[in-house]
Amino acid sequence: MAGLAATLGSGAMTNTIGCIEKADVILVTGSNTTENHPVLSAFVKRAVEFKGARLIVVDPRRIKLAGFAHQWLRPNLGTDVAWINGMMHVIIKENLYDKTFVENRTTGFQELKAVVEKYTPEYVAEITGIPAQSIIDAARMYAGAKAGSILYCMGITQHTTGTDNVKSLAHLSMLCGNMGIEGGGVNPLRGQNNVQGACDMGGLPNVFTGYQPVNNADAVKKMEDAWGVSGLSDKIGLKVTEMLPKAHDGELKSLYIIGENPLVSDPDLNHAEKCISNLDFLVVQDIFMTETTRLADVVLPSACFAEKEGTFSNTERRVQRVRKAVNPPGEAWDDWKITCEIATRMGYPMSYESSEAIFEELSKLTPSYGGITYDRIEEEGIHWPCPTADHPGTPILHSGQFPIGRGIFFAIDYIPPAEKADDEYPVYLTTGRVIYQYHTGTMTRKTDGLNDRAPGSFVEISPQDAEKYGLADGDLVNVESRRGNITARVNFSDKAVEGTVFIPFHFAEAAANKLTNAALDPVSGIPEYKVCAVKLSKAA
Template sequence: MTNTIKEIAGANFILALGTNTTEAHPIISLQVRKAMRSGATLAVVDPRKTELADLANYHLQINSGSDIALLNCMANVIIAEEIWNKEFVQERTEEFEALKEMVAKYTPDYVESITGVSAETIKAVARGYALAKNATILYTMGITQHICGTHNVFAVANLAMLCGQIGKEFSGVNPLRGQNNVQGACDMGALPNVFTGYQPVTAEESRAKFASAWGVQDLPAKPGLTLGELLDAAGTGDLKGMYIMGENPVLSDPDALHVTHVLEKLDFLVVQDIFLTETAELADVVLPAVSFAEKDGTFSNTERRVQRVRKAVQPEGNAKADWEIICLVATAMGYPMQYSSAGEIMDEIAQVTPSYGGISYARLEQGSIQWPCPTSDHPGTKYLHSGKFSRGLGKFYPVEYVSPDELPDVEYPLVLSTGRRLYHYHTGTMTQRTGALEVAYPEEYLEINSSDAEKISVCDGDKVKVTSRRGSVEVAARVTDTVTPGLVFTSFHYPEVAINQLTNPARDPISKIPEFKVCAVKITKL
């Protein structure tokens, strides 16, 4: 997030794109409600009629995958009506004319035919965002999990810069992270092309710095593979072994039957986790890790806030903290890795990571800190891009609308979209072992519109088979107006309804994220 969670409450206009905030981020949604109680306008862009959409002043129930057309149209309206922030654009951005030329064809009437949202509604939302004193954009995987996910984000950034709604309090571009420490994992280089703090592995100075810190002669200059690319390499036999930590791709990755197949082809699979997941059941070796309550460390949350995690109980059996297991494995492989504590590792992080340079356990004992925090006397950074962008001028990246990779046809007439439910998390590894959440939300169902249900004589509660070009699952139907005709929805939390056996593995060519949000399916009554 460019801004803080609490700042959402101070916004005058909130544009929520592809985010089911009340279910997926219920604590953050409290700030949305607080803003609305103070008079803020909420516009929700989502194919589903979620609880957040029910709260909204505007619900733009777009056709799945048409976000770029909508965002370009908003820019078109703002430019045509000359209500963009001319001072901000002039002083802090470049390539405005290229954006203006690109969005010219995305007129409200044209985009209504793509998105299904009325031209008048699009114009009203565009005006509201542009003219608000402080407007914030919230988005999640409804924006990123498309073959054009990166371009979706470019379109979001274009809109924020066009209206000067970034680099100041109560505004910004704010992706809400889907897991408690996924921001921290990325910050620490759990990506194939960067070291910690997003320092590129292709940069010689970065490699030299880390080689020196780690006591080795040199480090590879070639970026590694993303998760999907790793599975591709396993499928072709180019990759022989894999080490999976805290991930359950047998349920969480698209075309999951293929994922299982390629993992079974590996010569050697290691899984490190706190439970015996569906993926761990395929492993040659399972390394028992510990939960958050059994280890020391830090979490860096969605607003870049680094917070201490403290051991509350001793680990069970032979389970160890992840860093301890990694040290033991590295040492056994010939590279002695001998840290004495998580605090010592934090000290190294500060030494090699400029954005974390001023963060230490001693400071974190006094309270959390938001990066960038370059020095020990720096207070941390509440919001980003104040005064200037990290690259200097903010660059407009004009992007064209493209349709999803897989569209409905005669054989597969419906669009399946997937997401999350309030009561469960990811693949249910933890939340379906509580003894309480399973009672509150015991089984999954498929949301289907009444007009589609009527065509196949399905009533509420009937069992149906959902089939795509990749597989089939059985699930109970819930007839509802939460989804529009032609759209069905369910979550990926339940092993019994392994919906990712159906989803499309087609990826964004830049981020390599699969298109979980759109695939073509057919439904038959059982």
């Protein structure tokens, strides 16, 4: 979200899911929407099939949504800034941009214009592999829309240039005046059901609730007064991807992990395991035993979503009630109750009696949630910001002005991925999900019906590469990177492009993240899960 926050002043989906059906043109990039967000993908398909929307899909794989697209652009991995700059080059050169919006609501246009000048369609084609005419056609289609919606997911963010990728998409939207309007905007599709809510609640190392900076004196004072404490730290903490290297070096002694399974989800897993093994003390709090609990000194059983009360804030900023259906099993507790009990035993009693009481406190301390109560969202959710009790919520952001005043155009150049294919490791690997499993499989792999559909890992490969390496569909293949190796079954697919393979990351027994590169985006700290170099060989 760092890219949107820097460019627009708010790191969240600008529009609603329903707005997708109001778009004239929808640009989907870095999102295998039908598999990762199947419900939301129905809005895209309905907009195209029944509402007359035109669809541009930009993805290295022939994902299912490409079959609905009016234009499918197939870029080389890690070249997003280049093709976006190429589209903006065409839009500016052909005078297709929204001059009124650019003049009245943005700053930095001349800097943007200067940097994209060299990104001619021909130059972009050399970098991305996208034909020059396809860049021109896509630019004209998007710029010609009365309302153009951009949808993106982790195929954009999980790069060393992820923040630049997101900024560039925001630039494209602003350039065409697609901010603050129904059917427009830049819309990140969050990877889990309450990722947005976790961020809203301060689940980041640099902010309190509602993105109030921890190094802002007024925000610190507000929290100290509310909690009856003094001396709250104003220092920005470590990102997740910064913690394990600190553990490896002995600077981080203990770790408390809640609802996370880094020994399947982190990059360069062999190194990650060494880092975690070097801790003096590890606590893991989760609903099931995981690969990470294997190394824990203490495991705390927690309640799942159906066993507790609370709220989720979904990808469109809609705050919704979650209601308890059944009691937690055994000794499992709500996460907030575990936190309160630990705090009390450490000498700081937390006397909250319910999740609603906690929500009431955060509403008082968080301007964007200030007008939201359990009563107001009993039947229907509310989109933040909702600052007062009589405020209806804000389905569409930035309709008047941006939180930072004017949207900012940055001069951004294309930077290649951290690791390139070479003679030793000649094939590119990209990773992701399949529809029948979820993240590290902690929940879904305990479900027989889902395991029947997706029983194990596979290497999605083009028929051309399979022939080159002497592989038949269903063969076992060794995949090796500079960091590790795995063995999985070959899966012939027309989704794959020659020279690139895809492996889902759900399966611990053939963990794709043993191969991935821990190179990080310098701003967000997100690893480059989407590009690394590997070599293939037929398993004996």
